[in-house]
Amino acid sequence: MIAFNKYYNHFNVLSSALIIISLLLLIFKGLNFGIDFKGGTLIELRSNDTKINVSSLRDKFSQMNLGDVSVKKFGSDNDFLIKFENKDNKKNIIEEIKVNLDKSFGNNYDFRRVENVGPKVSAELLKSGVIAISLSLAIMLIYIWVRFEWQFSLGAILALFHDVIVTLGVFSLFSLEINLSIIAAVLTIVGYSMNDTVVIFDRVRENLRKYSDIKIFELTNISINETLSRTIITSATTLLALLAIYFFGGEILKGFSLAMILGVIFGTYSSIYIANTVLVRLRVSQKTVLREDDSK
Amino acid sequence: MLYFSKLRIVFITIFSLLFVLIASSNLFKFDDSFFDKKINLGLDLQGGSYLLLEIDNEPVIEQKLQNLSTTFRNFFKNKDIKLNNLKIDDQNIFFNVTEENKQKVIDIFQDENSEINPYYPRFKSHQLEIEDLGLNLKINFSRQGLINLKTSSQDQAIEIVRRRVDEVGTNEPNILKRGNSRILVELPGLDDPMRIKSLLGKTANLTFRFVTQNDDERFGVEKLEYEDGTPAVNVSKRIIISGENLLDAQPKMDTQNNQTIVSFTLDRVGAKRFGKATSAGIGKQLAIVLDGKIISAPVVRDTIASGAGQISGGFTFQSATDLALLLRSGALPAPLEIIEERTVGPDLGQDSINAGMIALAIGFLLVIIFMFVKYRFFGLITNVTLIINLFILLGILTLFEATLTLPGIAGIILTVGMAVDANVLIFERIKEELKDDTNNILAFDGGYTKSRTAIIDANITTLLAAVILFFMGSGPVKGFAVTLGVGIFTTLFSVYFIARLFTSLYVIKNKNNGKLI
Numbered sequence: 001m002i003a004f005n006k007y008y009n010h011f012n013v014l015s016s017a018l019i020i021i022s023l024l025l026l027i028f029k030g031l032n033f034g035i036d037f038k039g040g041t042l043i044e045l046r047s048n049d050t051k052i053n054v055s056s057l058r059d060k061f062s063q064m065n066l067g068d069v070s071v072k073k074f075g076s077d078n079d080f081l082i083k084f085e086n087k088d089n090k091k092n093i094i095e096e097i098k099v100n101l102d103k104s105f106g107n108n109y110d111f112r113r114v115e116n117v118g119p120k121v122s123a124e125l126l127k128s129g130v131i132a133i134s135l136s137l138a139i140m141l142i143y144i145w146v147r148f149e150w151q152f153s154l155g156a157i158l159a160l161f162h163d164v165i166v167t168l169g170v171f172s173l174f175s176l177e178i179n180l181s182i183i184a185a186v187l188t189i190v191g192y193s194m195n196d197t198v199v200i201f202d203r204v205r206e207n208l209r210k211y212s213d214i215k216i217f218e219l220t221n222i223s224i225n226e227t228l229s230r231t232i233i234t235s236a237t238t239l240l241a242l243l244a245i246y247f248f249g250g251e252i253l254k255g256f257s258l259a260m261i262l263g264v265i266f267g268t269y270s271s272i273y274i275a276n277t278v279l280v281r282l283r284v285s286q287k288t289v290l291r292e293d294d295s296k
Numbered sequence: 297m298l299y300f301s302k303l304r305i306v307f308i309t310i311f312s313l314l315f316v317l318i319a320s321s322n323l324f325k326f327d328d329s330f331f332d333k334k335i336n337l338g339l340d341l342q343g344g345s346y347l348l349l350e351i352d353n354e355p356v357i358e359q360k361l362q363n364l365s366t367t368f369r370n371f372f373k374n375k376d377i378k379l380n381n382l383k384i385d386d387q388n389i390f391f392n393v394t395e396e397n398k399q400k401v402i403d404i405f406q407d408e409n410s411e412i413n414p415y416y417p418r419f420k421s422h423q424l425e426i427e428d429l430g431l432n433l434k435i436n437f438s439r440q441g442l443i444n445l446k447t448s449s450q451d452q453a454i455e456i457v458r459r460r461v462d463e464v465g466t467n468e469p470n471i472l473k474r475g476n477s478r479i480l481v482e483l484p485g486l487d488d489p490m491r492i493k494s495l496l497g498k499t500a501n502l503t504f505r506f507v508t509q510n511d512d513e514r515f516g517v518e519k520l521e522y523e524d525g526t527p528a529v530n531v532s533k534r535i536i537i538s539g540e541n542l543l544d545a546q547p548k549m550d551t552q553n554n555q556t557i558v559s560f561t562l563d564r565v566g567a568k569r570f571g572k573a574t575s576a577g578i579g580k581q582l583a584i585v586l587d588g589k590i591i592s593a594p595v596v597r598d599t600i601a602s603g604a605g606q607i608s609g610g611f612t613f614q615s616a617t618d619l620a621l622l623l624r625s626g627a628l629p630a631p632l633e634i635i636e637e638r639t640v641g642p643d644l645g646q647d648s649i650n651a652g653m654i655a656l657a658i659g660f661l662l663v664i665i666f667m668f669v670k671y672r673f674f675g676l677i678t679n680v681t682l683i684i685n686l687f688i689l690l691g692i693l694t695l696f697e698a699t700l701t702l703p704g705i706a707g708i709i710l711t712v713g714m715a716v717d718a719n720v721l722i723f724e725r726i727k728e729e730l731k732d733d734t735n736n737i738l739a740f741d742g743g744y745t746k747s748r749t750a751i752i753d754a755n756i757t758t759l760l761a762a763v764i765l766f767f768m769g770s771g772p773v774k775g776f777a778v779t780l781g782v783g784i785f786t787t788l789f790s791v792y793f794i795a796r797l798f799t800s801l802y803v804i805k806n807k808n809n810g811k812l813i
Contacts, residue, residue: 044644091497091634095490112644118635121348125770132768139760147753181703184765184773188710188780191761195714195754199721202750230724233670234717237663241713244659245706250651252340253706260710 002228004272005221008280011273019162022169029172034179035115037129039122040085041093042115047078049108057082060104064097075251079112086116129183133164136190144194148201149288155278156197159270163193167262181256189263192238196231196271203227204279208289216284220276235268298741298800308793312684315691322694335693338701339482340772341649343642345489347481348474349457349496349632356449356630357387357437364424364435365389371412377401381432389435401433402426416440446476449629454479457632459625460495479632489639491618499587499631500622502539504570507581507593508532520583522590524610531583531590536573541566545623547616550608556616559606560623567603575599584609586619638771652705659709660686667716671723674813677798678719685715685783685790692782701775711783717754718791721747726813736807740799751791759784 035042045057054071057080061069066084074081086093094114101109117125137160145153164186171178203223211219224231239261246257300308322334339346361384368389369379377400379391393401405426408415414423423441427434437445450473457479461469470482481496483489507529508517515534522528545560562570574582574596583593584607592609611619664682667675689708693700726743733739762781769777806812 092494110641111639112641114637114639116634116637118633120350121636128768128770132764135768136761136764139764140757143757143760180770180773181776184703184769184776187761187765188758188776191758192714194757194761195717198753198757199750202753206746226728227724230717230720233666233720233724234714237666237716237720238710238713240662240666241659241709244655244662245709247655248651248658249655249706249709250648250702252648252702253651253655256703256706 001221001225003221004224004276005217005280008217008273008277012277015162015270015274018166018169022165022172025169025172026165029175031168031172031178032175033126034177035083035117035122036179037122037126038085039117039119040083041117042113043082043094043097043111044074044113045080045082045109046112047080047105047109049105052078052080052105052109054080056104060101061097064100066093079251125180129180132183133186133190136187137161137164140190140194144198144201147198148205149284151279151282151284151288152201152205152275154282155275156194156201158278159197159267159274160190160193162270162274163189163263163266166266167259170262171259176258177255179255181253182259185256185259185263188260189267192260192264193267193270196234196267197275199230200224200227200271200276204276204284205289208284208286212286217280220279224272224276231268231271235264238264298737298744298796298803300797300800305797308797312688312794315688316684317691318694319687319690322690333694333697335690336697336699337645337649338699338704338772338775339484339638339645340640340702341645341652341700342484343486343640343645344482344484345486345492346636346638346771347483347489347493347496347634348636349479349481350635351446351449351453351477351479351629352631352633353446353449353477354387354630357442357445358384360445361387361389367412368435372401375400387436390429390432392432398428398433402428405435416444443476450476450479452629453632456626456628457481457496460621461492463621463625464492464495466492478635485642486639489637493634493637495618495622496632497634498622499628500539500625501587501627502542502623503585504536504538504573505534505583505585506532506536506573506577507583520585520588520590522593523586526590529581529583529590529593531585536582537562537566537570539623539627541569542623545620547611547613547620548606550606555608556611556613557606557608558611558616558620558623559604562603562605564603567601570603570605571599571601575601591619648702652702656705656709656712660712663712663716671813673802674719674723674799677795677802678716680798681719681790681795682712682715684794685786686712688786688790689779689783692786693779698778698782699775700779701772703772704775704779707776707779707783711780711787714758715783715787715790718747718751718787719795721751721754722791723813730811730813734811736803736809736812740803740812744796751788755784755788 054073058069058071061071061082061084067087069082069084072081073079090096094111094116098111137157140160141153141157144156167186167189170176171182200223203226204220207214207219207223214222242257242261242264245253246261249257318333321332365382365384369382372379377393377397379393382389382391404410405413405424406422410422415421416423419440421438421440423438423444424435425438454471454473458471461471461481461483466483466486468484470480470484472480474480483492486492508531515532517530517532519528520531541562543561543563545558548557548559550557577596578598580596581593582596584591591607594608607619660682664679667678669675671678686708689711722743725747726740729739729742729746730736733742759781762777762784766774766777766781803812
């Protein structure tokens with residue numbers, strides 16, 4: 001048996017530090033919102049001419065008075081991602097750009113993807129994203145409350161909160177782009193982390209009923225160990241699937257799968273070192289679950 | 297938990313085979329219409345354009361208030377009430393009446409049988425609200441009045457949008473209402489939406505009006521610019537005929553001067569008015585005005601009584617075709633703005649499909665190898681279950697002709713990774729049971745029973761996340777929510793029916809062979 005409980009305090013400090021650092025990053029550095037949430041225009045361009053490269057594209061676009069234009073390589077050497085704010089929300093901007101590029105590059109390029117999100121829509125998308133994440137946290141809180149006791153609910157929510165904040169913190173730290181698919185990833189992380197926590201909690205509850213003489217400090221450790229091989233196997237298969245998406249699923253799914261990979265790692269960690277320590281700190285005992293049984 | 301009746305085994309087998317068959321209809325063609333269903337590919341996979349249009353209702357409201365104020369003036373004139381200082385400001389009508397008439401006016405507006413202010417009993421609301429500001433009276437649309445107005449302009453606009461898109465001839469467009477002032481247009485297979493965008497961006501309000509020199513024309517005049525930049529001229533506000541009078545419009549080649557023109561035919565009313573106006577206005581310039589800009593202003597040389605005419609204006613064949621199309625499909629009630637556009641080229645879509653399929657194959661393979669290495673025979677059972685699970689998942693998506701998007705494929709891959717969880721929970725539990733109990737049957741039975749609450753709780757939490765995502769997410773992300781959510785059900789089915797069936801058959805046969813797992 002591994003003595004996970006030996007490190008409860010250490011890891012509580014670490015988790016708090018991670019959350020505080022992430023919050024500071026989110027407040028002071030902020031998130032790198034993509035056009036979904038900031039508004040603007042995105043063009044994925046494929047060239048079949050070596051003359052077209054990041055610097056020549058940057059050159060051409062800066063002459064078009066589009067404001068701040070970002071040009072990046074996107075996956076392979078001849079794919080580029082161009083983003084700009086389109087502040088005035090010009091109507092025929094794509095056509096104008098095409099005409100301009102045709103002059104310099106002829107027919108040697110091709111727009112593979114064009115996205116244009118107006119300021120109104122981006123504000124709405126951001127709002128619904130924030131609502132979706134908050135709503136999912138609230139519903140999980142209620143669900144666990146109904147299925148377990150409030151101490152469990154609090155532990156699970158703190159773990160979820162940790163996973164979401166720290167994942168977003170990593171995105172902030174490395175200035176990774178937040179778009180619609182990241183919101184989907186965060187919600188899935190919420191589901192996954194909850195899933196992981198519930199399995200351990202279920203065992204904790206079962207053991208609480210079984211043993212009246214074992215303290216919660218020891219009991220959580222027993223429960224974590226009993227479910228450990230399942231925790232490892234499920235995390236492993238989920239990570240295998242996610243790594244397959246990350247490496248082979250194409251550029252568009254990269255951010256999504258990265259967020260999920262981070263989330264699965266944090267989610268597994270938090271089920272053990274946050275959710276359980278909350279139970280210990282709240283001094284959950286056999287009485288806690290027996291009362292629950294009585295009321296049913 | 298290990299007992300299966302014969303009937304149940306038959307049912308599970310038939311059910312599984314049915315879904316394998318349905319899922320395979322994506323690859324083969326079946327004669328039967330029930331089986332010949334296919335998963336729809338989202339715009340991000342097959343390529344195409346997604347346009348979200350917003351109706352700018354402000355001009356409609358302005359216009360409506362303009363008309364209403366004229367109506368009110370006449371209505372109260374007949375009742376010997378004079379409306380003074382009538383003006384429209386910021387979507388409100390203001391006017392003064394004498395103190396003794398004030399209550400009368402308010403009563404007329406608030407009467408449930410009011411002739412000038414319709415009452416909607418269903419919503420317990422009038423179309424208009426009246427407010428006494430002391431100095432004057434203020435009238436504005438009620439909440440319900442505004443909703444009705446927006447809904448009706450949306451109804452008109454979606455009809456026109458549909459006609460225009462149909463005329464261009466894209467295959468299977470999807471045109472839907474969103475809220476009460478937006479229209480969603482999905483155009484599969486279209487990789488350059490430029491033409492449709494420019495067609496949808498035009499209101500196509502066509503009027504024929506005389507160019508005039510004097511400023512004191514009875515109907516008022518306005519200065520209008522030419523489309524080609526010729527200096528602006530004064531045009532009367534009196535409308536001779538408008539787009540509504542057109543029966544048909546076609547692009548034509550004028551053989552005399554080799555110009556592309558748009559020829560049109562008028563309805564009876566239009567033809568009569570056109571004939572009258574052209575006979576009275578010989579020698580005058582008749583301006584053809586589209587969306588506030590003059591296309592051309594030819595001099596009337598003859599009376600045109602036939603009800604047919606033509607518009608010239610330096611068109612290319614393409615622009616003449618588009619103008620004719622716009623005139624045929626009619627004017628929008630209000631300008632539309634494209635507030636969101638997402639276009640994916642077909643080759644990127646194909647690349648995404650390929651990448652998604654490769655990722656699925658590799659993810660699947662990795663999980664299968666992992667499970668086999670870890671659990672040997674029971675890993676094999678899990679893997680067979682996983683394959684059937686995948687078929688059922690695809691079968692359900694096919695049955696409902698759901699839309700598969702790139703994030704949707706990611707959802708399927710993720711399902712593969714997470715689907716083994718339930719089996720792992722069960723197997724690990726059985727291992728624990730076998731530590732205390734050497735009876736295989738009891739241990740397996742206990743393993744299934746005792747792991748059940750954890751499995752159900754764990755799956756419901758993921759399902760809740762998927763449901764929220766489905767309702768809050770848009771487009772491709774919705775596709776992810778669908779595959780993730782459906783995946784949970786198929787996983788539970790395959791774990792509790794298929795995997796359990798295999799397990800029970802094996803365990804019952806080998807119950808005396810020592811620890812089985």
